[in-house]
Amino acid sequence: MTSLKDNSRAGRAPDARIKPVTDLAARLSRELEGEVLFDDASRGRYSTDASIYQVTPVGVAIPRHQQDLALALEIARDAGVPVLARGAGTSQCGQTVGEALVIDSTRWLDEIVEFDPEARTVVVEPGVVLDHLNAWLKPHGLWYPVDVSTSAQCTIGGMAGNNSCGSRSIRYGNMVHNVLGVDALLAGGSEGHFGFVDQLPASGRVRELAERVKAIAEGVAPEIREHFPKVLRRVGGYNLDLFDCQNPKPYDPDARVNLAHLLVGSEGTLAVSRRITLRLSPLPEHKVLGVVNFPTFYQAMDLTQHIVTLDPSAVELVDRTMIDLSLENPAFRPVIEKALTGRPEAVLLVEFAGEEREAQLASLERLHELMADLGLPESVVAMPAPAEQQALWNVRKAGLNIMMSMKGDGKPVSFIEDCAVPLEHLAEYTDRLTDVFHRHGTEGTWYAHASVGTLHVRPILDMRRDGAEKMREIAEQASALVREYKGAYSGEHGDGLCRGEWVAWQFGPSLNDAFKEVKRLFDPENLLNPGKIVDTPRMDDERYFRFSKGYRRIPLTPVFDWSGWNLTRDPLTGEQGEPGSAGDPTHGLAMAVEMCNNNGHCRKFDAGTMCPSYRITRDEQHLTRGRANTLRLVLSGQLGDEGLASDDVKEALDLCVSCKGCKRDCPTGVDMAKFKIEARTARVKARGLSWRDRMVGEMPRYAPWASRFSSLLGAVERVPFLSRRVKATLGLAAQRDFPRFCDNFLAESQGEVVQAPREVLLFVDTFNNYLEGENARAAKRVLEAAGYRVHLNVRQGERPLCCGRTYLSSGQFDKARLEARRTLDHLMPHVRRGVAVVGLEPSCLLTMRDEFLQYGFGKEAEALSGAAFLFEEFLVRAHVSGELPLDLKPVDHPRAMLHGHCHQKAFDAVRPVEQVLSWIPGLEVETIASSCCGMAGSFGYEAEHYDASMQMAELSLLPAIREAAEDAVLVADGTSCRHQIRDGSGREALHVARLLERALA
Template sequence: MTSLTEKTQSRDAKVKPVTTLAARLERELQGEVLFDQASRGRYATDASIYQITPVGVVIPRHQRDLALALDIARDARVPVLPRGGGTSQCGQTVGEALVIDTSRWLDQIIDFDAEARTVVVEPGLVLDHLNAWLKPYGLWYPVDVSTSAQCTIGGMTGNNSCGSRSIHYGNMVHNVLGVEATLADGSEVNFGFVEELAAGSREHRLAEQVQAIAARVDPEIRAHFPKVLRRVGGYNLDLFNCQNPKPYDPDGRANLAHLLVGSEGTLGMSRRIKLRLSPLPEHKVLGVVNFPTFYQAMDFAQHIVTLGPTAVELVDHTMIELSLQNPAFRPVIEKALIGKPEAVLLVEFAGQDQDAQLAALRQLSELMGELGLPGSVVDMPEAAEQKALWNVRKAGLNIMMSMKGDGKPVSFIEDCAVPLEHLAEYTDKLTQLFRHYGTEGTWYAHASVGTLHVRPILDMRRDGAEKMREIAEKASALVREYKGAYSGEHGDGICRGEWVAWQFGPTVNEAFREIKQLFDPDNRLNPGKIVDTPKMDDKRYFRFPEKYQAIPLTPVFDWSAWNVERDPLTGEQTPPGTGGDTTHGLAMAVEMCNNNGHCRKFDAGTMCPSYRVTKDEQHLTRGRANTLRLVLSGQLGDQGLAGDDVKEALDLCVSCKGCRRECPTGVDMAKFKIEARTARARAKGLSLRDRMVGEMPRYAPYASRLSGLMAAVERVPLLARQIKQALGLAEQRALPAFAGNFLAGAGETAGAATASREVLLFVDTFNNYMEGDNARAAKRVLEAAGYRVHLNVKKGERPLCCGRTYLSSGQFDKAKAEAQRTLDHLMPFVERGVAIVGLEPSCLLSMRDEFLQYGFGEQARALSVAAFLFEEFLVKAREADQLPLSLKALEQPRAMLHGHCHQKAFDALRPVETVLGWIPGLEIETIESSCCGMAGSFGYEKEHYEASMKMAELSLLPAIRDRGEDALLVADGTSCRHQIHDGSGHTAVHVARVLEQALA
């Protein structure tokens, strides 16, 4: 069978342009070479407002590939653009060049010296992965940027990244000791301390020439280089003036590697980077200062830094409100608030002495009292709550970008840095400037160093570009007035490149051009960055140019909620509640992806399981969203959602809905996949396997009567193999096992009950015909608690169904019909206050998700409020003192819990932990896992079996194998239980079965 890797490498081979460059790259490299239109489109954007289609994309497998790619591109006279996580916000990683993506394979730790506190890494290594590796040694790399889960060390080096704790640890340039790089002519150089460079070497000659340039323009350097920590614009030429050196090394030594830091890949291509490490603080405390006005927060920052914090981070009212609207962030941010503040500052103290940090926290409260704000500090001394709040802050950009509608916060004056004593006045004047243009700014980030990420809300489809230019010009005047830096963290790229000359003056700007000529005389390395840059508002490079519009199509879901316009000053919809064009709404929903790449994370959560096993941009939430955006705007042909590019991009999407919750902008790829599968099915028809999956609720009654025959088929290997081959099913999987019909013989609970003590148990197809014991257990538990239990079936009628099997197979109309039938039957119960309780997460939660976009109106909203998973209902009933349930201890002392992806997406896993906690003496361990990989029919499909098992092996199956024999395995999802059994041989049970065992 073709492996997943081979399939990925060979994709689009039939349509790839046969060019000399592409042919030679494919012939000589072992890594991936991507020249098809869809792949180039996915690499045409980063987290900026720009889109420039690259010549092609190379993903080198090793250092030899990297060197060969550079040689071949040089021979073809094609520019080269190095790229890591693709999270740059200024357009540094987009350009008409050969993009070289180091993030997939060039991610190794090459050398480590714990005593010297140094490490040498390849450029594609992700920061969080490095710090996880370093943690057992008590060390970390402290340039802790908000994108630490997805950004690479190479990208951080290229941008001179800074991070929340730069006031204590400095910027990237303060923590890089050396860079092994390849220059434009193919020379391999090792940049380090100038005094250690071998006399006569290429590196030494370059250092002498750089120092000569710096000495010549010394007066201009003194006059124009900003005197603030956060200055990352241009080249770091001020470090090499031998007459007045200001090196970043603690010993005062100039380091040629520091010229490459912040150079945005324009001077050399990093191969290995040597980093200075810091001891990991043993203790941290956090004080959250609540401010009644934004101005006070800015004004008080200068006083707070006198206490010696490691970080002082701003969260403004916009970010607070948007966080409260996000189900993942709401409970976290609520703990940090006192009333309704206009802004909060997150003040962290860290070190080796816990008492000292707690004392600093008390000093913070005392200081705020002295400044007139007593009782304004929320103390957070515990690590777990600190981490949760920092995760909200780190998601700040994406939270800001979660605004629906055409107006978005736009990055172009985002990183201006001013001295702290001017911060309040600067932000106040900038706010007035925004209001003059009928908008407002979103503020967050680094109050400790005077760098505030501010993004005015502009509509780049209409007059945004014109306003951007005018605001930038007036904002730059403010920066100059307060002697600040126009580029304070995220680099220059396209949106700030033209301001380099403004910031440093013509003489220094010409010196920068000399530096570029010295290292890259043919302008082959990321041209158009730092020197000779385009205008920030050149519309040719916009992601949404003037003629951009969605192609005409009719989506099946109602997307009108995304088609809103908001008053940027009030946040009100204008006009309110109109709904409007659902076609445009679909495009707007797709465009919620801002390319920040949070979906590339590996550390925790669900998103994005297919990327975790492939590390392929195509199989990433961001990559899929880019593909859909290009398709919906007609940039990838005229087939729309039914086209091959969409099918291939969504091929490994398991509809886990992890992105729905974990993507701070709420991109719901599972729902997009339903749109695409439906369009494909209507255009191309359905396969036999699709029909078999979709129609399962209809044929399940007959299959259950023939369960013995189906079991017998598995005992005849040749016959079973032939059937699976005909249906396109994986031979390694057993055919679905039907067994009985719970609803046919269950009957309703006898006896009367008040309306507050009755419930409707929604028994889905899987728990009715395959695992009836789960439904039987749930009914018994509810009856034991005194509830009258209704069931989702009428005599002589087919059981109700949520329609999810139809959705997953592209049969939308049948799914909607099933949903309507279910809604009609359930509404009388809902109207009299009866809760609808389900067992299978993907089925029940459809009532809280897809049902709302069918166009059913208020009835669907009423059902969504009344629909609960089994354990959610139990928790709610107990909180209302309506669950007189007596439980006893089990034989097993421990339970290991695996959450279904949809439970995680709807924050419905905690209730499972809660009800298990009611069982006396039971120790509960929740497995930190992504999708199990079965995902309904996905894991059964022949072409997806390998990916399915790889997903399971990421963390779930290893955790189960290591669990010990005394642990009970709990999983509410039918697919999850099947995958656990297939992958480990162990049996997991629904929480209803566990509670039934525990009934006293």
């Protein structure tokens, strides 16, 4: 536990009224059953959200249950410390950062409390994630339709606090239209149910609040009618218009006054939610999607007003910048390519949904006809199939993160992001706002909700240089346009630190005073998320910026070449330039870390590999975002001067299994596995190597000796006392067996060359040479059966080649680079002749496609990267080119259960395994939807990580294997994966090469 420091980068000095933080931390720790975090690193991780701001909290409390939540508020109130209720921390305007005790509801306050399918209502705790709720509701034919792009990680509490909207608000409305009630804690300690006013008790605190708020609203009724924007998307200020039944809003089908709607959109400044009652909607039976391609952005905006007359459920924009960035992302490229005709400057995703499929197909046909009538025939790409629709919606949902994947200091900045204007003015508004950007030497990125006139636009600014000045000027000019078109300055993402000062501008002095009166009524001591909505700071107060002119990066010399992250991007042309003034390659590492925009995509649980350690801990520290924040704070000197060798970095990366899930699943490309190599190397240089690190790293060197004395290792394993003693000495888990070394396949196979017209080099790694030689034998036989002359990666009298992966994982970078250089020198003559290099172990072969490129080996590494293929990738490639005359017969198994290695998933290399398995006659293939198996090289062997390793395996992999039929064959290409499957289930898994060998006719 630490006290607050006056650190201008980590936030302003604490308010003088706050009692010593150590007293607060001590009492919270003593009385709460949940977790209490007051160390500098934890506070730093909670100092940011998805906005441009950074404010260090007083501390963090993570309540285990409702009693903890109430107790945390009580203790903070006694100490005079403000409270900030926080969900996933995905806010884009700074609502969820502040000098307060942060209360994180996401780990434990996530129960579905009540459900009434007949009434179509559900009661949830604030930490329930939207996608989890909808998955729970799906069997009942219902869903909660406020489908925001962060649905995989955002919480219902955060959505209510922000009055979130979503892609389909044109049909279902905003959060405020779908909340029926809120059970809340008030600043003074009382609690109550906020719901329909005509159902409130005749007396009590909530009734009193209702009457007094009504009086405030009636006092400014003319101003409400005059100044509240007449657009669906407006979330600024407090919803005082809920009492204006002469001018009813669609808050409720009966236009009844619901006091809960005052709390919706209040950003936690009026009360803290305990439970939220939601109105549900029937799931539409059928959906179809039409992707309209436009030659100009203006046309897309201008014609939206015609498209909405077809009654779509959504009309979403994707602009050229987002298209180009999606095409650069390997996960999104094949999806976005299917949606394009030619090279459009913008596309609109037009969805129709309803009970009858034929009706939706008819609507899709009317869209074709409409676009032809409007002069754009053949512009619509029809997507009637659910799978392709979902894939494209996933790209759209990742829009923010895709936009933030630009390299360099210039980034799309959120501050006028969700201004909303009437549809008839949308084209002119966007055109004039684009002119504003150009006058300031920049460009904006556009996407999102064309259907309701809310376009997320972010001008590209460098906040470390002149970004703050340009932000102010652009905001003032944009606000003038919004007023001219009678729109809403805050249309979806709330006020927060970014737009709080514009509340008075939007609503006028009388309404602003009314908002202040409401705040004082609910929170007289100003203890609930102060500085939001009323009495807010300026949007460009640099004391709150995450990056500002005073931001610095500590000097360091990374081991990898990170110069590619120094590339500048011209905001107007989008062209990448040479390394910019941020400059020399040493800064590239910091810039790569800063690619994390805090949007929290890594908190998802629905699919993909990211992030297995967070999935088992629910701890921000063990999340890709949390780790990136830790590294950023360290590299900018905000967590001491030890740099990457610090304990804070070691603890944050402790459960990182280097799965590379973030490399693929994170739309901004945060590669935590590579950052961990940098950190491990720095730690080893500062603290030295442990015996276990040496044992892991040097495995390729001692493997020949271990294979000769494998019987001795087996004897040690058979003596329990001796085995436990040896493992304890080395820091290995007693539950794991020692590796089972075998004969040296490469030594045995030298000289065994089958002549054939085509050549291939089989790269047999340490694991498949000394631990599972049968995989290499099988692969060699299959390649020879396919008509290839197979070269091996060894010369007479030389030690076999090695990719250096074990050295990288143990922090011995220099040795890894030497191994890589030796391997490159040996392989290049083959590569120059056009011979493919084929590997069996994903983590080894893919090291050549990834880490080798950042060793500084230049074009040779690029050539090897292009020639290196996993075994099944090579077979698919040969099959496509007609050079794979394999004759396969059925095997003794009717089905195969496939588990993909994490690195295969990261490089989209699981599909080739599925393809080659599909060649085996009669074999039904099922791919297990799994994250990391948990073994992850030496991670699962380490005593302190054994439990975490098994918890990762139990997320989905081991349960799926236990449910698999006995006659199913298990397939896993990773050595670690096969070992984990054997340890966790008692069943053996095969490398795909062995199954293909069995199928050879």
